[in-house]
Amino acid sequence: MQDGEAATQNRADLLDLNDLRIFTYVAVLYSFSAAADELGIHKSSVSRSIMRLETLMGTPLLNRTTRKVKLTRAGNVLKDRGVEIMKRIGETIGYVGELRLAPQGELTICMAADAGLEEQVQQSVLPRFLERYEGVSVVLRSTAQKAELRSENVDIAISSGPTHPPGSSRFVVLARWLCASPAYVARRGIVQNLDDLSMHEIIATNDRETHFAPGLGNLFELEIFKDLRPRLNIDNLAGARHLCVQGVGIACLPEHMCRAQVRQGELVRLLPDLDIRPLDLNVFYPSKRSAAPAVRAFTELLRASLSSAAASPALDTQASLNIDAADMPGDTSTVS
Structure with a gap:
């Protein structure tokens, strides 16, 4: 190692990271007092840190005036490097801390x-x-x-x-799906459009302020459903899904609550192209x-x-119906 490199290494070994941290606060805030307030230390401690750092660097870093601090050329260089160094140290400490501190x-x-x-x-x-x-x-x-x-x-x-x-x-x-059981569809007929819903049994959750709770009722915020009332109100989504599987009526359910039932054939998805506001x-x-x-x-x-x-991949709605056309009431010729 050459003499110049050795001297630089010696200065690096002597560098107090806390002095560098204090300097970056002064350099960013352009004030000894503001840096002291931000760090919760005395202004005299800030001054001593800057003096030690300037002595170590062998050059002035700040030009002090009565009102504010102005950085020298060397101070500007150290400011940019110091901010980056402090950021990396913080990230490293946080990362190591997360490795050490397991959830408990x-x-x-x-x-x-x-x-x-x-x-x-x-x-x-x-x-x-x-x-x-x-x-x-x-x-x-x-x-x-x-x-x-x-x-x-x-x-x-x-x-x-x-x-x-x-x-x-x-x-x-989360997306929401309009669902019914195969038995219900076989008994009451498939829902081919929005107008058909007025002729079907609707399951909704009860809500004190409206006829439909936020979890199930957003489908019925559409103007076309302003006069529609449910056949059944229930106070929880799992209960609504259970009744839907039992063939009691049609329910609007969050996708994560009904996807498995649709895949297994316990429920069928109705009007898949209907734009139902998702559940936030x-x-x-x-x-x-x-x-x-x-x-x-x-x-x-x-x-x-x-x-x-x-x-997960979308389901083939019509394939999931699995209902014999002979069991369908009324004219089913329009069903694809």
Whole structure:
């Protein structure tokens, strides 16, 4: 190693990263006082750090005036390099910390009842999560009360609806399908257009403010359905799906709740080209622990599970009907 290289290496070995950090704050804020306030230290500590750094570098980094700080040429160079170095150090510390800090502790999850997530979470997401993260215990709740979703002891709250509650963000968007059982279609006839729905039994969830809850009723926001009333109201999506499978009537269900039943032939999808507004799921973190490893891990696992279901290949609707035309009431010649 040559003498110049050795001297440079010696200075690098003597560099105090905290002095470099303090310098970058001064250089970005152009003020000793502002840097001291931002870092929560005394202004004298800032001055000493800058002096040590200038002595180590062998050149002035700042020109001090009574009102503000001006960077020298060397100071400008060090500012750019220092900001990048601090950013990389922060990223490295965060990455290593994530490797070391596995999800652990208690995790409280609260889901809006009209989101229709209970089955997906209980049968798919939660078993995988608990198996993968042995240090986490889970409290899982479903509620129809908006206030409960905002309780401060809730780590992850998931709501549904077209509007985002304050502080929340859109989590995932799910398609909705209009479904009936093969037995119902055989008994009452296939739905060939929107007008046909007025002659069918409609299953919806109950809602205090409207005839249809957000989870099922957006189909009926269309003007053509302004006078349509359901034959049956029920207060949960799983119950609506069960009754639909039993042949009671037609229901509008989130895709993740009915895709398997359609594939297995328990339900058939009606009017697949009908433009039904999708179901928006929103997520927020009342306990302010959104950065906790357990919170991030569960949120991403649920998102991946729902996205995977939505991304699976579309089903052949007519093939899934599997109904003998002779069993269909009325004229079926127009059915493709």
